[in-house]
Amino acid sequence: MTGSVTAKYREMRVNATDLFDLVLLALLLTCAIGIARLKDLAACAILFSAYSFILCLVWAHRGAPDVAMTEAAVGAGITTVLFLVVISRVGRREK
Amino acid sequence: MKIAATALSHVDYLVAVALFLTGAWILLTSGNLVKKVIGLNIMETSVFAFIVTTGMIDGGAPPLVAPGDPGPFASPLPHALVLTGIVVAVSVTSLALVLILRVRAEFGSVELDEIALSLAAGDTAEQSERHGSADD
Amino acid sequence: MIEWSHWLPILAMLPLVGGALTPLLFRHRPAAACFWAVSVASVTSVVAIALLLRLVDSGGFSYAVGGWLPQYGIELRMDEVGAFAVPASLLVLLSLVFSRHYVARAVDASRVSFYYALVLINLGGLNGFLVTGDLFNLFVFMEIFSVSAYALVATAREPIASLAALKYLLLGAASSLLVLFSVGxxxxxxGTLNLEDAAAALALSSPMPAGLALAGLATGFAVKAALFPVHFWLPDAHAAAPAPVSAVLSALVVKAGIVGVLRTLELFGGAESLLQPLLHLVVWLGALGALGGALMALVQRDIKLMLAYSTVANIGYIFIGLGLATASAVSGAMVHAVNHAVIKSALFLAAGAMIHRTGLRNIDDLRGLGRRMPVTAFGMAFTLIALSGAPPMAGFTGKWQIALGALQAGHPSLVAVLVIAGIVVLAFGIRVINALYFRPPARVAVASATEAPASMWLPVLMLTIASLALGLAGTPMLEFVGPAAQSIYGTLP
Amino acid sequence: MNRRRAGRILTAVLIAALAVPLMYGMVQLPAPGHADAPAHTNVSAGYIERGAELGGSENLVTGVLLNFRALDTFGEVLVIFTAWLAVAAVAGTASNAERDPVPPSPVVDYVIRLLGPFIAIFALFVIVNGHVLPGGGFQGGVLLGAMLILLSLVMDAETVARAVSARSWIWLRATGVLVFAMVAVMGLPLAGYLFGLPDEPGLRQVLTVALELGIGIGGGAVLAGLFFAIAGADRS
Incomplete structure (x- = not known):
């Protein structure tokens, strides 16, 4: 079973930077700037989750499925949950 | 033209720098401690993005090497480094969040301005008390 | 018969695993946790001393972790910089002994085992950082001792401790990132992470990206070392932490930043044109730190804040020595790093013993304590004089060498800075000694205080004796670090 | 307010001043993706050529993590365990966690309870196949941790935290460190070096899976512990 899955991963060859990458990178920057500008912390945390998820796509597309997987689980998942728990306790408005 | 070509070939690096600086901006200018930690996380991921990109190779496959596969393969070393880095980052983030909760419990706020105010108030109270008792 | 070099990874693993086991085995038994931690630190110290003897005996040696060739695996190595593991292990050992009674009051009973675990892990991280010959491994060990240090600051009960720890964490994490970025x-x-390989390759490479890496590493480690103007996290964190932790932080954790700078210099030893401007900058920042730190220490009323600012001043001296880049200045800086570690941990422990007995931390409130706590007060007075750099004692050797180096490098104004800073240090030393011995007690807590338990005054006394002994052993120490000081700068004079 | 504005302007100037040399330096690095860059020709080339055979993992990332640079990974496992120690020392322990006052919707509740076992099995799959597939100990551990966190969202943190005794939780969290330390020491007789894995394929396989499991279980338990501590931290 693992053999066929491995073959699938091998097909994920990296190409030189293409439009898809550029769009993802632009989205990353948008998310980061959005986080800088937003005053609502909960929105920032959700946006950070989206940011991590886009990053994970970039890495999957760059030949790093291991890192992409970890970032999806840690960055988009656990870190965001921790942020949200804390924000629910300290208040979601930034002054 | 040459500049544009260089910028395009290094676009990943440039975006990483831009993300790093955005994160630094949030860390430095935000008065809210939680927001600062989010900024720190953006800085961290930007460095990871940079390191992962150093291992990328055009036309390369993920570093899953089976006999008979001609390659080329992405370099596994940066990926391993970033995996370690991600673990370190989540460790630091969770410690920071716990400290924020304790700061909130002790000063009633996670805004630096308000904490500074309550610290100043505490200081003057302490000083006047000391002034009264140590005046021998 | 096991090869000697196998003990090199054990130097780091022993306290790390011992630390991880502490809360597992002794969660509800604080006294046993302390005993365990002291035992682990003792064994680590023995390993460190044995490795040092081996180093003196046969020169530096290295260890290929996992048996892989250095550039494919991780190389550990013992050299003169790695020998700092000996004072590190011994100082942590004394701080742990001191903690026994101190922590019982300063930390919740249910968290005492965590406290000991964190101190041991901190030591393991430091030891690993000192002996690793791999750039990324350097980062990993740096994170181990950093994360444990942030947490240790926050174990104190004072409300300010959590804020100080958070400030320390945010700055520390940002500086770690700069280091990681430079590693990238x-x-x-x-294409390599091995220090030696990378140094050889960097000597031939183009200046601009290399300059970026150099700037990142230098800034990152300078923040960890609290060089002026990125020192502002230090006073709060070191003053708020429990006293034995302050001792470890001031004596060792900021020195790890210095070691990081030494490794950076090693890495860029072949790229002289890049190093020169940085070194000039470092000298003057160090001078500003030395003067500013000493003056800030003079105006503090809280004894631990005073000691913390004095650490900023001493880091300034060390950076002056490193930046001057002459053989005598660099070896002076390295010797001063060790001597300051001994002196400053004696001072923090003595201050901790006084706070433990009286609950007071204001210098004016502590007046008259010299009679009540004779050994502790003697230790503090003696090491304060040593701190100012008075001749036979430990503070002297390093500062003298740095001053000599400044003269050789043609910077007589730096000698003036060193002298003025020394006078300021003497001034606040005299202020404390005056309060302790020549003023009548003003507080009931002082008048009724008694000498601290032996687990507290004994470490203070031993460090006091060490601060004299290291001063007398100045010449052998300089001879020991001499070759390292020469080799670090590669082609520089 | 004015002071804050001045601070922001100053920071903007600082960051702009940083941006120029950073960007200028970065574009002079070898362009990413080029096969003749040092990042690919030096050590990496060696890993790709003989790493699978010497390191024992077709997934080279796992080989690098568990074999070539095992000391880094040991450090990583220790950092995350230290993070839990730190959080516990600062915030109090899991038993202080209190239930969240807002119950989730029944749909979410049902879906998460249904998904739980599948996530656990997938996590196990990711852990034990780390040497051939992307993934491995830590990734699987994160999935385990995420499953525990999800469950504690619908069931309440305390029930999940108490599913295992406090004493066992600590041992579970230390699994990664302890297993790693044991395998590292076994390297001395088996491979001649600390952190070495034996050349004999079967034994190496067993030790690799043991390491992965240790890291996975330890990592998952630590991440869940971090969540429990943070979720209940301000009421301890």
Whole structure:
């Protein structure tokens, strides 16, 4: 079973930077700037989750499925949950 | 033209720098401690993005090497480094969040301005008390 | 018969695993946790001393972790910089002994085992950081001792401790990131993470990205070392932490930043044109730190804040020595790093014993304590004089060498800075000694205080004796670090 | 307010001043993706050529993590365990966690309870196949941790935290460190070096899976512990 899955991963060859990458990178920057500008912390945390998820796509597309997987689980998942728990306790408005 | 070509070939690096600086901006200018930690996380991921990109190779496959596969393969070393880095980052983030909760419990706020105010108030109270008792 | 070099990874693993086991085995038994931690630190110290003897005996040696060739695996190595593991292990050992009674009051009973675990892990991280010969491994060990240090600051009960720890954490994490970023740049430029390999490759590489890596590493480690103007996290964190932790932080954890700078210099030893401007900058920042730190220490009323600012001043001296880049100044800086570690931990422990007995931390409130706590007060007075750099004692050797180096490098104004800073240090030393011995007690807590338990005054006394002994052993120490000081700068004079 | 504005302007100037040399330096690095860059020709080339055979993992990332640079990974496992120690020392322990006052919707509740076992099995799959597939100990551990966190969202943190005794939780969290330390020491007789894995393929396989499991279980338990501590931290 693992053999066929491995073959699938091998097909994920990296190409030189293409439009898809550029769009993802632009989205990353948008998310980061959005986080800088937003005053609502909960929105920032959700946006950070989206940011991590886009990053994970970039890495999957760059030949790093291991890192992409970890970032999806840690960055988009656990870190965001921790942020949200804390924000629910300290208040979601930034002054 | 040459500049544009260089910028395009290094676009990943440039975006990483831009993300790093955005994160630094949030860390430095935000008065809210939680927001600062989010900024720190953006800085961290930007460095990871940079390191992962150093291992990328055009036309390369993920570093899953089976006999008979001609390659080329992405370099596994940066990926391993970033995996370690991600673990370190989540460790630091969770410690920071716990400290924020304790700061909130002790000063009633996670805004630096308000904490500074309550610290100043505490200081003057302490000083006047000391002034009264140590005046021998 | 096991090869000697196998003990090199054990130097780091022993306290790390011992630390991890502490809360597992002794969660509800604080006294046993302390005993365990002291035992682990003792064994680590023995390993460190044995490795040092081996180093003196046969020169530096290295260890290929996992048996892989250095550039494919991780190389550990014992050299003169790695020998700092000996004072590190011994100082942590004394701080742990001191903690026994101190922590019982300063930390919740249910968290005492965590406290000991964190101190041991901190030591393991430091030891690993000192002996590793791999750039990324350097980062990993740096994170181990950093994360444990942030947490240790926050174990104190004072409300300010959590804020100080958070400030320390945010700055520390940002500086770690700069280091990681530079590791990435070095990897992209050279394709290797081994320090020696990378140094050889960097000597031939183009100046601009290498300059980026150098700036990142230097800034990152300078923040960890609390060089002026990135020192502002230090006073709060070191003053708020429990006293034995302050001792470890001031004596060792900021010194790890210095060691990081030494490794950076090693890495860029072949790229002289890049190093020169940085070194000039470092000298003057160090001078500003030395003067500013000493003056700030003079105006503090809280004894631990005073000691913390004095650490900023001493880090300034060390950076002056490193930046001057002459053989005598660099070896002076390295010797001063060790001597300051001994002196400053004696001072923090003595201050901790006084706070433990009286609950007071204001210098004016502590007046008259000299009679009540004779050994502790003697230790503090003696090491304060040693701190100012009075001749036979430990503070003297390093500062003298740095001053000599400044003269050789043609910077007589730096000698003036060193002298003025020394006078300021003497001034606040005299202020404390005056309060302790020549003023009548003003507080009931002082008048009724008694000498601290032996687990507290004994470490203070031993460190006091060490601060004299190290002063007398100045010449052998300089001879020991001499070759390292020469080799670090590669081609520089 | 004015002071804050001045601070922001100053920071903007600082960051702009940083941006120029950073960007200028970065574009002079070898362009990413080029096969002749040092990042690919030096050590990486060696890993790709003989790493699978010498390191024992077709997934080279796992080989690098568990074999070539095992000391880094040991450090990583220790950092995350230290993070839990730190959080516990600062915030109090899991038993202080209190239930969240807002119950989730029944749909979410049902879906998460249904998904739980599948996530656990997938996590196990990711852990034990780390040497051939992307993934491995830590990734699987994160999935385990995420499953525990999800469950504690619908069931309440305390029930999940108490599913295992406090004493066992600590041992579970230390699994990664302890297993790693044991395998590292076994390297001395088996491979001649600390952190070495034996050349004999079967034994190496067993030790690799043991390491992965240790890291996975330890990592998952630590991440869940971090969540429990943070979720209940301000009421301890």
């Amino acid at each position: 740049v070095v990897f992209a430029m050279t």
